[in-house]
Amino acid sequence: MSAFAHVVHAEWTKFRTVRGWVAGMVAAALLLVVFALLAGVSSDQKGAPPVPIGPDGGPVTDSFYFVHRPLTGDGAITASVPALKSSIPADPEHLRPGTVPWAKAGLIVKESTRPGARYAAIMVTGGHGVRMQDGYVHDTAGPAGVSARLLRLERSGDAITGYASADGAHWTKVGTVHLRGLGPTAQGGLFVASPPSVQGMGTSGSVSTAAFGNLRVQGHWAPGDWTGGQVGAESPGFAGYPANTSGAFTESGGRFTVTGAGDMAPAVRETLPTGGTLGEILTGTFAALIAVIVVAALSVTTEYRSGLVRVTLAAGPGRSRVLAAKAIVLGAVAFVAGLVGAAVAVPLGLHLAEANGVYVFPVTAATEVRVVLGVAALLATVSVLALSAGAVFRHSAGAVTTVVVAVVLPYILMAIPFMPASVSTWLARVTPGAAFAVLQTLVPYHQVASIYTPYEGYYPLAPWAGFAVLAGYAMGALAVAAVLLHRRDA
Amino acid sequence: MRPALHAEWTKARTVAGPLWLLLGTIAATVALSAGAVSVARCPCGDMAEVSLIGVDLGQALVVILAVLVIAGEYGTGMIRTTLTAMPHRSTVLAAKAAVLTGIVAAAGTVAVLGSLLAGRLILPGHVQPLTDGPTLRTALAAILYLTLIALLGLGVATAVRDSATSIGTVLGLLYVFPVLSQTIGDQHWQRLLQRITPMPDHLGVTAAWAGAALLSGALLLHLRDA
Incomplete structure (x- = not known):
């Protein structure tokens, strides 16, 4: 095995042997499923007039x-x-x-x-x-x-x-x-x-x-x-x-x-307010993100608190390599948790919603795959962001709060009714919250004058472009963490 | 109780963290509120609620402060010294709660008054003065809310004993519930969710959450070894 593979293996062993961290990642996947269940059973549209369907199958x-x-x-x-x-x-x-x-x-x-x-x-x-x-x-x-x-x-x-x-x-x-x-x-x-x-x-x-x-x-x-x-x-x-x-x-x-x-x-969101979307079924993404942020921040800050970081860095003196290995392990685990959670949550939520008479805006199989992969990628990238914040702050409280506020607060602000569209679209372009665009399944139409704001489910950036904004923040944070890890004594 | 209070007050006073977090709470609350008022499209009617939107951000810093009051001691092992010096565990928790309530209420008052003042300066005439009944009520509710959030954080951290997990839990409660109640379509469930969400206009619910968290924290503090 190469030296780097050894470091990755060591980080993987650390991760899988701490019960709380594994439980946190399992909780992230479960939260996706539980919220989908909740979204599915909580809606009841039985007896509502049918939604007219056009020749191409859309509402x-x-x-x-x-x-x-x-x-x-x-x-x-x-x-x-x-x-x-x-x-x-x-x-x-x-x-x-x-x-x-x-x-x-x-x-x-x-x-x-x-x-x-x-x-x-x-x-x-x-x-x-x-x-x-x-x-x-x-x-x-x-x-x-x-x-x-x-x-x-x-x-x-x-x-x-x-x-x-x-x-x-x-x-x-x-x-x-x-x-x-x-x-x-x-x-x-x-x-x-x-x-x-x-x-x-x-x-x-x-x-x-x-x-x-x-x-x-x-x-x-x-x-x-x-x-x-x-x-x-x-x-x-x-x-x-x-x-x-x-x-x-x-x-x-x-x-x-x-x-x-x-x-x-x-039909658009405003003209079909009773219609469900995949994004709503995957509301658990927010809860899962918080679980992933806690685990990712802890995976670094616990080492600082217990002093294990000195052993880790003595065993693998390439400090950037240690950080990269942590990012790979955490990112991969978060990706799998998101993938499994979303892959179970989407069909389950769709089934329950339809059983309750809810009309769900239809999506192509490709879009469904994109949304599920998007949730997995979102969790993986946020875990890298939280891990970097943990390495920068060396203190879990600051790291967890910073990342939760950076990722979730923009979404909450976008969803405030009096927030002008210009501000909420700005938030959806420049903050890490831009990445929630991967959940968008609604399509805006030029010939329908309506409200196309993030609150209504329309993001200004294309799904993967929005995700790239978050990835940029994560890479930037990782770079800062690498520099600080080199400069500071552990 | 007095020595316990004195001890907790000394801890809060002599560590740099709490002071910075309180100043941060004030700065974050006022900054976000002022930002929201200056971009809000319609100066429609009473903007007091808009000018207190910063509480959404300020509460995150209050949560850190509250959680660290006890989880910080678990992290460093200081908790064993504290409990050796004051073997009455409920007294320790009560003293922590009292000191926390005092400092968060003080900082919360400054943050809320600062936000309202910023609102009045940015949109003169749309934010009523404090002598106006509804504005006074909104302001008091926001201060009480921040205090209750601090107690909620303290209770959760006493039960969980780890700062990251406690902060994750409390922020999850504060931020995920509003998102969830927005996306749930069914009116009945939406109302139910909104009714159990801790919010400044649901002080009773927020107090219930804080009380339940403190109670379970106190119980676990008694039952477990530190």
């Missing part, structure tokens, strides 16, 4: 006011949208005119009026011009620089093509989408949606009214009157209409006025 918001007629086979619809006005609550009783950037009014062809059904739509928006959207997550910008107010949607088989025009003479194609599995009869017509408007640290429901003119339909539209109704009135993502308003449409001489609320969009 969606699908609530809007729909003025429709059946379209059997090919056909087209054209209309102008001369006006789209939105109102937001000024106080619980009254509304005031406001800007809702993603308020939508336009033309849509939808498989059926079932929430979550496939659709393609072309629309004018409150602040983002003409857009063509489909499948809840896809968003295509219309012609830029022209205030296009004329819209056209054509169906040919399962292909839906959207056009926009400023004058009715020159049309620009915005996009073509294929609605796979679209049956012969679809519902087509006019729609208005008005997503909640972001007001400071929260959102409030909005309502929008659009005027439609020059409505023309061609092709195989069912004869008869237009039917108006709210799609997805009971959906969990629909906040309802502001006080004293409701969805409605009126028609006079080919002009339609449609009032609607809701949105057609992927």
